[in-house]
Each structure stands twice: as structure tokens, then as C-alpha cells.
Amino acid sequence: EAQVTQNPRYLITVTGKKLTVTCSQNMNHEYMSWYRQDPGLGLRQIYYSMNVEVTDKGDVPEGYKVSRKEKRNFPLILESPSPNQTSLYFCASTSSGESSYEQYFGPGTRLTVT
């Protein structure tokens, strides 16, 4: 089954404690991205990756890092989380070819930073 998985699904942490949210896709997609969803603001892109070792900033990259060492994995790293990073996070991968540009989203990670 084609899917994007994220872990953990829920995370409560304290300010300053480094954390990583993992994302993996099994569709061999080259393009992957991270979004955060906040009420009244919709989805905003944090970072994206066009391929292995190619990443770039989205609209709200401050406080986040990513890496793309393998095609299937695209982890999101918060080196020193702050309360304003409390949000719902989605990883997505994007198809090419006949299903061009359809984004497949993971189930989301609800992060609370206290």
C-alpha cells in the first residue's frame, strides 16, 4: 500500500529539548516536504526536498532543520523547540508521471512544547 508514515503521532516535550519527527514514504517519490497546520492559517511549508541531499527552505523554516540522506526518508529536526512550535505537522511526498503533482500526506504529528 502506498503510504507516508510519520512518527511519533503525538509528542509532548519541554522547551529546548531536541526532537526528531521521522517521515518515510514507499512510493519512490523524489519530492518531499514538511508542513505545519495551525488554526486559521492553513498549511504552511517548512522545508522541502527535490531529491537526496537537496533541500530548501519553505515559508516558515525558522527553528527547524531537515536532512535527506535516503530517498524514502525526510526527518524534521527541532534542535531547541519553543512553545510557538506547538502545532500539527504533516509530511508529504509528491508524485510525478501520470499522477503528477499529487501530494500524499502522512497522518500528522501533533506536537506540544511546554
Added chain:
Amino acid sequence: AQSVAQPEDQVNVAEGNPLTVKCTYSVSGNPYLFWYVQYPNRGLQFLLKYITGDNLVKGSYGFEAEFNKSQTSFHLKKPSALVSDSALYFCAVSPYSGYALNFGKGTSLLVTP
């Protein structure tokens, strides 16, 4: 700069009636337009897209959308709403390609029996 506006925070419709969820966009270049749906506690799911060709595009679950270049709109429609259509709907746009999407704030659709 690209942007998407969904002017209605919530749309209420009775089951069996037609529904419309509005979306207008601003982008330089030819727009790539998308609709996604989010059910409670789930990720977003692709509904339909417009890249080129026929202005009326059909998608999943009986939804369709009409691209109107002069009005820069891409409204989502369905002839007969179901209670199960109740969800959060997002319009998204990208210039030149379908990768770097800019999402609207979302419209909550409530279909009542």
C-alpha cells in the same frame, strides 16, 4: 508572490443539495490548482487538480471544479452533498509546477441530514 483565498470559513448545506466551496487565487504565470480534503484526525487527501486543458475537472467522490481564468477562481462543486462529505477542504496553487504549493486557510464543510 502566489496566494490563495478561501473566503468562507464554513459552508453549511443540507444533504442532497448542491454544494460549492469557493477559491480564488493570485499567481504570476500559469497556475497549477488543487483541492485537498481533510477528515478529522487524518492527513490531507488529494481530490482533484487543474494543470491544463478542459476548464471543468472531475475528481474523487463525485467532486468537480471549474477553472475560471478571467475571475481567477477554482471553485469546488458537487451536485448532491452527502453527510460523509463533511470535512475541511483546502485549495492550493503553485506557479510553473505542482511542487511548491501555497494552501488556503481551509473551509469547513458541514452537511446536515
